[in-house]
Amino acid sequence: MVQICIRGSVDGRCPPEWLLVELQGEVVSRHNSGLAGNVMGDLLYTKEGVPVLIVGHHILYGKQVKLEKPFAVLTKHSGHSQDSDADGLSQVTAESDQQGPASTSYSVSALIKRKLIFKTRPKPIITNVPKRV
Numbered sequence: 001m002v003q004i005c006i007r008g009s010v011d012g013r014c015p016p017e018w019l020l021v022e023l024q025g026e027v028v029s030r031h032n033s034g035l036a037g038n039v040m041g042d043l044l045y046t047k048e049g050v051p052v053l054i055v056g057h058h059i060l061y062g063k064q065v066k067l068e069k070p071f072a073v074l075t076k077h078s079g080h081s082q083d084s085d086a087d088g089l090s091q092v093t094a095e096s097d098q099q100g101p102a103s104t105s106y107s108v109s110a111l112i113k114r115k116l117i118f119k120t121r122p123k124p125i126i127t128n129v130p131k132r133v
Helices: none
Strands: 004-007 017-023 042-045 051-055 058-061 063-078 093-096 104-118
Touching (some): 051 104
Parallel strands (some): 017 104
Antiparallel strands (some): 042 051, 093 104
16 A cells, blocks of 8 residues: 655745636647647636636636635656755655655645636627628
């Protein structure tokens, strides 16, 4: 049995908070190159705090909800139980009970406590359409 221990950071800093985006359907790239590293659209908020996602010529309205159980985004590190940033700050780590050169550690990169839900179908953005053709 492998036991994973989680340690708090030395300086007491919390990792950044990310948002989870939930969409209905699927998002496909035009060139079938995948979505990693590409800009999908623009995320904006109205004055009332309603999230608005603009993807191409489509607009989606959503809502922000709190997750029942938060998620932690982990980064796997091999060989070291604790890593430090370029600033010299120590990160929160979780390590297995196997010590030595083959030990693996995990650092918490971010926490996800809220999500944006876009459950309606996208509406087309139509600008000035002439009445006569």
